[in-house]
Amino acid sequence: MARVIRQRPMNWVERLYIFEAIRGLWTTLKHAARGLFRYEELPTISYPEGQPEVRSTYRAKHRLMLRPDGTPRCVACGMCAAACPAHCIYIEATASDDPRIEKKVKRFDIDHLTCVFCGLCVEACPVDALRMDTKEIIFEHRTRDEFVANLKTLTSWDPKDYPDDAQSQKAPGGKLNAEARKVWGMEVKN
Amino acid sequence: MLALIYFIILAVIAVGAACCVFLSKHPLYGGLSLVLTMLSLAGIYGLLGSPFIGVVQIMVYAGAIMMLLVFVISVLNAAKDNRTPMFDGTSIFVLIGVLGLAGLIGFALVLTPLGFDATTLRGSVEMTSSNLFDTAQTGPGYFVLFEVLGLLLLSSMGAAVLMAKKRLGSDASVEAASEEAIAEEKEEK
Amino acid sequence: MDIIESKTWVEWLITIAKFGFCFVPVLYILLLIPMERRGAGFMQDRQGPNRSYIKVPYFGKVRLFGYVQNMCDGTKLFFKEMFAPKGAKKFLYYVAPAIPFAIVFLSPCVIPWFGPMVFEWGGKVVRIAGPIVDSEVGILLLFGFSSLSAYGAVLAGLSSRSKYSYLGSLRTTAMTISYEVCQGLSMMGLLVLAGSFSLTDIVSWQEHHVWGIVAQPVAFFCFLIATIAETGRAPFDVAEGEPELVAGYHTEYGAMQFGLFYMGEYSHICISSLLVATLFLGGYSVPFVTTETIQAHMGGSLAILCWVLAFFALAFLHMIYRYSRKLRASAQSNKMEILQEYKLYKGIGWIAAFVLVCAGIASWMLYNPQVTVVNGVAVNTLGAALGTALIHLLVLLVKSVFFCWVWIWVRWTLPRFRYDHVMHLGWKIILNIAILNLVVTAVVAKLMGGN
Numbered sequence: 032m033a034r035v036i037r038q039r040p041m042n043w044v045e046r047l048y049i050f051e052a053i054r055g056l057w058t059t060l061k062h063a064a065r066g067l068f069r070y071e072e073l074p075t076i077s078y079p080e081g082q083p084e085v086r087s088t089y090r091a092k093h094r095l096m097l098r099p100d101g102t103p104r105c106v107a108c109g110m111c112a113a114a115c116p117a118h119c120i121y122i123e124a125t126a127s128d129d130p131r132i133e134k135k136v137k138r139f140d141i142d143h144l145t146c147v148f149c150g151l152c153v154e155a156c157p158v159d160a161l162r163m164d165t166k167e168i169i170f171e172h173r174t175r176d177e178f179v180a181n182l183k184t185l186t187s188w189d190p191k192d193y194p195d196d197a198q199s200q201k202a203p204g205g206k207l208n209a210e211a212r213k214v215w216g217m218e219v220k221n
Numbered sequence: 222m223l224a225l226i227y228f229i230i231l232a233v234i235a236v237g238a239a240c241c242v243f244l245s246k247h248p249l250y251g252g253l254s255l256v257l258t259m260l261s262l263a264g265i266y267g268l269l270g271s272p273f274i275g276v277v278q279i280m281v282y283a284g285a286i287m288m289l290l291v292f293v294i295s296v297l298n299a300a301k302d303n304r305t306p307m308f309d310g311t312s313i314f315v316l317i318g319v320l321g322l323a324g325l326i327g328f329a330l331v332l333t334p335l336g337f338d339a340t341t342l343r344g345s346v347e348m349t350s351s352n353l354f355d356t357a358q359t360g361p362g363y364f365v366l367f368e369v370l371g372l373l374l375l376s377s378m379g380a381a382v383l384m385a386k387k388r389l390g391s392d393a394s395v396e397a398a399s400e401e402a403i404a405e406e407k408e409e410k
Numbered sequence: 411m412d413i414i415e416s417k418t419w420v421e422w423l424i425t426i427a428k429f430g431f432c433f434v435p436v437l438y439i440l441l442l443i444p445m446e447r448r449g450a451g452f453m454q455d456r457q458g459p460n461r462s463y464i465k466v467p468y469f470g471k472v473r474l475f476g477y478v479q480n481m482c483d484g485t486k487l488f489f490k491e492m493f494a495p496k497g498a499k500k501f502l503y504y505v506a507p508a509i510p511f512a513i514v515f516l517s518p519c520v521i522p523w524f525g526p527m528v529f530e531w532g533g534k535v536v537r538i539a540g541p542i543v544d545s546e547v548g549i550l551l552l553f554g555f556s557s558l559s560a561y562g563a564v565l566a567g568l569s570s571r572s573k574y575s576y577l578g579s580l581r582t583t584a585m586t587i588s589y590e591v592c593q594g595l596s597m598m599g600l601l602v603l604a605g606s607f608s609l610t611d612i613v614s615w616q617e618h619h620v621w622g623i624v625a626q627p628v629a630f631f632c633f634l635i636a637t638i639a640e641t642g643r644a645p646f647d648v649a650e651g652e653p654e655l656v657a658g659y660h661t662e663y664g665a666m667q668f669g670l671f672y673m674g675e676y677s678h679i680c681i682s683s684l685l686v687a688t689l690f691l692g693g694y695s696v697p698f699v700t701t702e703t704i705q706a707h708m709g710g711s712l713a714i715l716c717w718v719l720a721f722f723a724l725a726f727l728h729m730i731y732r733y734s735r736k737l738r739a740s741a742q743s744n745k746m747e748i749l750q751e752y753k754l755y756k757g758i759g760w761i762a763a764f765v766l767v768c769a770g771i772a773s774w775m776l777y778n779p780q781v782t783v784v785n786g787v788a789v790n791t792l793g794a795a796l797g798t799a800l801i802h803l804l805v806l807l808v809k810s811v812f813f814c815w816v817w818i819w820v821r822w823t824l825p826r827f828r829y830d831h832v833m834h835l836g837w838k839i840i841l842n843i844a845i846l847n848l849v850v851t852a853v854v855a856k857l858m859g860g861n
Contacts, residue, residue: 052824059453059823066452068729071736075457080744249502249568256561273607276550284557285587288564292583295568295576346546346607 085166087195090150092167093141095185096160096198103186104160105136111152111161119145120152141180143170164193224268231268235261252291259283273346420531420792421538428542431523434684435514435677442676442814443480449815450822470750490665495570498662502569507660507667509562510674513555517681520548522610524694524802525617525701528787529795535787540610540694540802548609549601552685553594556640560586562674563649563659570662578658581829582642582649588836589639589646596632596844599851600625600689613693617701622690628847630690632840634816637682639836641675643817645824648832683813684806691809694802704801708794709777715801716770723763730755 045051066073076083085091096104107124123138153163165188172178193199234257241254259282266275353363417425451458462478463471472478494503522540529536545551560583567579600622601607604615616622623630639646650658660671687693696704704711734752737745779794790798827835 055823056819059819062455063449063452063819066448066455066457070457070729071733073452073455073457075455077457077461077742077744081740081742249499253502253565272545272547273550276547276554279554280550280557284554284560285590288557288560288583288587291561291564291568292580295564 085168087164087166087193089166089168090148090153090163092143092165092170093152093161093163093180093185094165094188095139095182096162097186103136103139103182104158105139105156106132106158106160107134107136108157110155110157114151114155116149116151117145117147119143119147136182139182139185141185142178143180144175144178164196166192228265228268231261231264234258235265248294248297249291252287252294255290256283256287259287271345271349273349418532418534418536421536424527424538428523428538431518431521431542432515434518435680436673438680438814439673439676440477440480441811442679442818443483444475444477445814446818446821447479448476449818453819453822469754470747472751472754473748484669487666487669492665492667495572495662497571499569499571502565503662504667506562506565506569507663507670507674509565510559510678511562511670513559514674514677514681517552517555518684519543520545520551520609521681521684521688522613522693523806524799525614526610527790527795527799529790529792530782531792535789540613544608544610546606546608549597549607549612549689552609552681553590556678556681557586557590559674559678562671566663566671567659572662574655574657574661575659578649578655578661581655582659585642585646585649585832585836586640588833589636592636592836592840592844593633593640595841595848596629596636597689598844598848599629602848602852602855609688609693613688613695616692617695621692621697626690626847626851628843629851632844632847633690634686636836636840637686638817638820639832641678641682641817643675643679644821645826646832647826648829651826679814679817680810683810683817686813687806687809691813693809694806696801696805701798701802702788705781705788705790705794705798708779708790708797709773709775711801712777712797713770713774715804716766716773720763720766720770723759723766727756727759727763730759 098104105122106127107122109122109124112118112120112122119142121138121140121142122136124134125137127133127135129135148163150163153161170178188199190199238254238257238261242251242258245251245254259278263275263278263283266272266278353367448458448460450456458476459479460473460476462476462482463473464478466472494500519542524540526540527536527538541548543551563582563586564579567575567577567582600612603619603625604612606612606615612622616625619625642649647658649655650660655661660668663671695701730752734749737748742748777793779791781794782789
């Protein structure tokens, strides 16, 4: 059903136009004065030199989370590839060394030229292996192939970039492994 | 001396442009030449010590009327007019008539002493207005004439509006409106 | 040749130097384009173009607050290829852009830039008028020129053989002609009061009575609206409305031909703002102070002028310091470059403030020229006359820059009118108000026993 919006008819002062025009002029004058006298308060960021502040919830470039031993958390279930509306994820699986886990990922490609950054893959992942919190919003490469993120690029992130995330801190390996296991609540048998 | 040099320059431009008016093939160029003639005539008026007349010449004739004329020429389809021959049988008589008139005027000009001195004002604002409106000095003749002219222009304006009303919404209405503008402007002067 | 011999060399020098005022509209373009762009940016909470820079060796980049952008644009337009579309009337096509631009150089001749200079030199009393041509029909001359400048638009539209250009030129012509009538009629009330067509007389009338905006407020608004419409700027820029006609009459133009149209438009704004300032804001006259007072206290007046300028320099410094403090705290990667540039501005600002304050004090203490009265006319020394002229000129420029800002301000605030609305406004509203205003003014002036 169409919704009818009743607009208030203009009164005679508004229909004269001149007073409304003066009101509009006053508004723009305020903005112009702010720009001139408080130039530093303008919301514009001079872009390549000044970067915008990106929140961790922003759906940026993907990364693959790692187990404490450094292997990807991904179990190659293919849920993300199934959820992807743009069909940009390609997964190949092999048998896992870990007896408790059935498969491990052999190849994991995300084509960022096709990706629509909807975040459905992150939602679909059952083991929280895929995240989009890298805050990387610039994609610039020379060839089309470089836009395809593979297993290596997806896992080569630095724990220092995620100081608030405990799970990112514990990986990969090193002397913090014991604590990491506690965080995960799991014991990995070597 | 200086004024004479200026006069010769302006006169050459005026006469040359006037020749261009009837020698040009496209009526648009003719109209533009007429504008040039009027501008140089305005300069000659200024040299004769009547800047007011010169300025009114620029404003009314060159600025408004010729603008409309150029406008109308551009609206008309002028491409067909190119093929009409420039001279035919009747143009001999026209040429003789024009030459005769030019000779008469030249004769009159040679006999009349004309001093090109910008310092002696002949047609300033004050002199023009006192000639037209000072009934004590010059009698009611010009004053009445001026008012009658104003009335005539007003009535012609009304007629133009009435005629334009029939085709309201077309371009003609805008042009009629512009013609009113000139009529009004004239009246104001 | 007797004219030449009758004048002293100082008189000749000043008379010739006055021709420099012909270039004022062209210089205004340099001011107006950045003002327009950055002003528009500020109104829309943007920064406006500020990225182009000149690289100075051993110093760094100099951006001049975005002024360099003009030079880049001008250079680009200047070096582009000139071309004419197929089927265009070549001669008219190339002549058309020059017409409005040429008239720009003629129009400043009649504007009084300063009050009449009366000074003594070589035992003679010399009098130099404010405008370049002190004509008694000054304002009519100005109107005549501005009506001629519409030929540029007409010829451009006709000669470029394009429907868009043609429609644009039709609209421009109709609008120019109709709003010229409004302009002329709304101005008439003031002319009735002042009793003269000469701009010098109008300004001196305003100096001795009241400003035109007080005497004729209705006429002021009508005149302002009609003048904005006549320059063909938003909200009246139907002639180049992008949604309907690509760019109006200069659709087919590129390179410097387009640049000439562009500069002609901005110069027209300059002339119009000067005209509004002259007619309704007292022209060169300083508010609340008569010229005689200024001339009697020449040193003090110059001192006040210097101190006002010094205040502006200090305000500029304050803004620069505040902004650089903020910038230093930010994470911008090029902040050292910008701060380096700001060091230059800070240096110039401090030097200017110091010099201006010192000059003010010096003129206050040391400069006190004598005024003699010859035949009831105050006669100054050459320096005092030049100082008065300088103050007058600056006052006029400030007023006209304010009106230029009004042009820009209106453009970036109000949406474009529809074409029939523009005509309706011109012919049915403003014209009638102007005629009514004229009649009322004439009657009141007659009853009050004026002119």
